[in-house]
Amino acid sequence: MKNEIEDEIIEEIRRRRQAHAESLGYDLKRIIADLQRREKESGWSLVERTPRKPQVVRRQSSV
Numbered sequence: 001m002k003n004e005i006e007d008e009i010i011e012e013i014r015r016r017r018q019a020h021a022e023s024l025g026y027d028l029k030r031i032i033a034d035l036q037r038r039e040k041e042s043g044w045s046l047v048e049r050t051p052r053k054p055q056v057v058r059r060q061s062s063v
Contacts, residue, residue, distance in 0.1 A: 024030040039046065 020034075021031055024034060
């Protein structure tokens with residue numbers, strides 16, 4: 001059973017996402033550029049991490 005408040009929040013997020021995409025003509029490059037611009041203008045400090053190589057996990061043989 002879903003929580004009614006969570007449903008309302010999710011619906012609001014979907015409405016805003018739809019309106020934002022529509023305002024930019026559903027152009028993915030424009031949407032990304034706009035989100036990046038907003039992120040920079042927000043004043044929040046962002047955490048950027050360099051990608052890490054995956055670690056190899058070796059299995060032990062059961063034999």
